[in-house]
Amino acid sequence: MSEPSLPGGFVSTVVRVGDTVRRPATARTAFVRELLDLLEAGGWHGAPRFLGMDDQGREVLDYLDGHVAWEAQQPAAVSSDESLAAVARLVREFHGLTAGTPLAGDQEVVCHNDLSPKNTVYRPLGGELRPVAFIDWDTAAPGARVHDIAHVCWQYLGLGPSLPDTAAAARRIRLIADAYGLTDRRALVPTILWWQDRCHRGIDAGADAGDPAMARLRAAGVVTEVRSAYQWVTDHRDTLEHALR
Numbered sequence: 001m002s003e004p005s006l007p008g009g010f011v012s013t014v015v016r017v018g019d020t021v022r023r024p025a026t027a028r029t030a031f032v033r034e035l036l037d038l039l040e041a042g043g044w045h046g047a048p049r050f051l052g053m054d055d056q057g058r059e060v061l062d063y064l065d066g067h068v069a070w071e072a073q074q075p076a077a078v079s080s081d082e083s084l085a086a087v088a089r090l091v092r093e094f095h096g097l098t099a100g101t102p103l104a105g106d107q108e109v110v111c112h113n114d115l116s117p118k119n120t121v122y123r124p125l126g127g128e129l130r131p132v133a134f135i136d137w138d139t140a141a142p143g144a145r146v147h148d149i150a151h152v153c154w155q156y157l158g159l160g161p162s163l164p165d166t167a168a169a170a171r172r173i174r175l176i177a178d179a180y181g182l183t184d185r186r187a188l189v190p191t192i193l194w195w196q197d198r199c200h201r202g203i204d205a206g207a208d209a210g211d212p213a214m215a216r217l218r219a220a221g222v223v224t225e226v227r228s229a230y231q232w233v234t235d236h237r238d239t240l241e242h243a244l245r
Contacts, residue, residue: 069117160229
């Protein structure tokens with residue numbers, strides 16, 4: 001059976017085999033398996049099911065059919081207010097299922113830690129594409145709710161110098177916080193900056209240490225892009241935070 005590679009991956013090779021997805025096992029595989037089993041047991045359909053390991057030692061997950069927004073140019077429905085609110089509600093749902101569980105440990109919830117359009121499956125609902133599931137859970141770990149919400153704001157809004165309207169970005173950050181039901185919002189913008197700083201420093205450190213995946217990211221200009229995004233959020237921090245009051 002052929003194994004076509006699925007698009008969008010810089011760090012690992014993910015292939016489709018029939019109605020399954022195969023990806024290399026990592027040190028996080030056991031945790032991810034427990035997490036996906038927990039979400040499935042909770043009746044949540046916003047994540048793939050973990051089906052086991054294949055004879056090559058790869059993780060086997062079910063393939064979620066739909067539109068994955070990994071390319072730069074996307075249908076307008078992907079970034080609409082309605083889709084952003086739906087993303088935030090999906091995050092709230094899986095956070096709710098993990099809160100207070102052994103997997104969350106002493107943290108609030110289990111966070112996905114890489115929420116972005118390229119890790120989101122969209123399907124037509126009511127005639128428009130809407131988010132229905134998240135994929136690529138291999139960096140999931142215990143954390144604070146605001147960690148995932150900040151990542152959503154950064155990645156789904158594309159916070160950075162390419163945005164023409166700071167006020168519109170601020171309004172949409174509030175929309176995401178409202179749809180999630182985030183009560184304490186003081187840490188949201190600082191956490192966006194924390195993610196951006198952590199991201200560009202991590203890629204640089206990994207590339208300097210000889211990690212080929214991090215080297216590819218740096219060569220593609222990701223470090224420069226993230227640093228520019230960090231500076232943009234810093235420059236417009238007052239406007240973004242004012243919208244959350």
